[in-house]
Amino acid sequence: MTTAYISHADCALHNPGLGHPESMARLKVIRQKLEASDLWSRLVHCEAPEVSWPAVTAVHTPAYVESIKARFPLKRNIDIDGDTTLSEFSLDAARRAAGACVHAVDLVxxxxxxxxxxxxxPPGHHACVDKAMGFCVFNNVAIAAQHAMDAYRLERVLIVDFDVHHGNGTEHAFANNPKVLMCSIFQSPLYPFSxxxxxxSNMVNCPIQPGGGREAIKQAIQKHWVDAIDQFKPQLVLVSAGFDAHESDPLADLQLTTEDYGWITGFLKRVAEEYCDGKLVSTLEGGYELEALADSVYAHVEALAG
Ligand SMILES: [Zn+2]
Incomplete structure (x- = not known):
């Protein structure tokens, strides 16, 4: 089993400001954790390319994309949403983030x-077709899904979102699109309250009450995801991998442990193996307690590579 690890130094330079939970330290702690392990040498390391503008406008409106591009060059941070901030290198970071996901689709x-x-x-799953939202500028997973459909003529792309927040932007992009099935778990009530x-009917939403943990999530997956995935028979699995449902995360109130990210990933890997020859692309969304984030990403990548 070979697993690509795709990143770029520019992604660490996006700086939403001091005290912002989506901090520059997030990628650093993930890399440090993986680099210190045997796992690091088993991964295929790739530099993320810049996404092409046509790939971005295949999901986002040209007017929205132009409105972002027009902000640059940028000397001082600017808020483009209640909690989404652009800084000097944010456009470079956002292009590499989406570019990583498109490149990952090409590789698998x-x-x-x-x-x-x-x-x-920056993460992507709150970014809507026509606006930034919730720390997200471009919807990385949606751009990857649309690329898979456009470049490879795929008819059935599964998007799984296990971030603690509902991926409203991804839903916005693909609601009622028969080529996409989106299965998600998220805390409810919680931002973005969608x-x-x-x-x-192609959105399998599983809201989990605050305080819910492994059992609640296992039950939801078993009850709502398994049959829907079996009927859909995906040709590619994309994952919005947020790690903020961890019990230590400061932004939400679910109770997953580091180990739980291992079994969730194992489940998704088996889905990919059963239906699409193992083809799976995962991309980082949330996860704001740095130690829990690094440990959970390690469990996730270890399961992918195992
Ligand atoms: Zn989140």
């Missing part, structure tokens, strides 16, 4: 690797 579709993890920021059960 070419069988160059079995699966891939994109260690990138993900209702009355959504589009």
């Amino acid at each position: 579709m070419a069988h160059a690797v079995n699966n891939a993890f994109c260690a990138v920021r 993900g209702g059960l009355d959504g589009a």
Whole structure:
């Protein structure tokens, strides 16, 4: 099993400001944790390319993309949403983040690797088609999914989102698109207060009450995801991998442990092996307690590479 680890130094330079939970330290602690282990030498290391603008506008409106580009060059941080900030290198970071995910799709579709993890920021799953939101500028996983459909003519792309927050931007991009099935678990109520059960039929939303942990999430997956995935029979699995459902995370109140990210990943790996020859691309979303984040990403990548 070969696993690509795709990142870029620019992703660490996006600086939403002192005290912001989506901090520059996040990628640093992840890298330090992995580098100190045997796992690091078993990964295929790739530099993330810059995403092409057509790949971005295949998901986002040209007007929104132009509005972001027009902010640069940028000398002083600027807020583009209640909690989304652009800094001097944010456009470079956002292009590398989306570019990592597109490149990862290319690698797994070419069988160059079995699966891939994109260690990138800013995250993406709250970014809507026409606006930034929730620390996210471009919707990395949505851009990767659309690329898979456009470049490889895929008819069935599964997006799994286990971030503690609902991936409203991804839902916005693909609600009622029969080529996409999105399965998610998230705490409810919690920001962004979306993900209702009355959504589009291709959105398998599983809200979890505050305080819920392994059992609640296992039950939701078993009850709601398994049959939907079996009926859909994905040709590619994409993962919005947020690690903020961890019991130590300061932004939410679910109770997953580091080990739980290992079994969730193992489950997703088996799904990919059963339906699509193991083809899986995972990308970093949230996770704000640095030690728990590094440990949980380690468990995730170890399971992917195992
Ligand atoms: Zn989150």
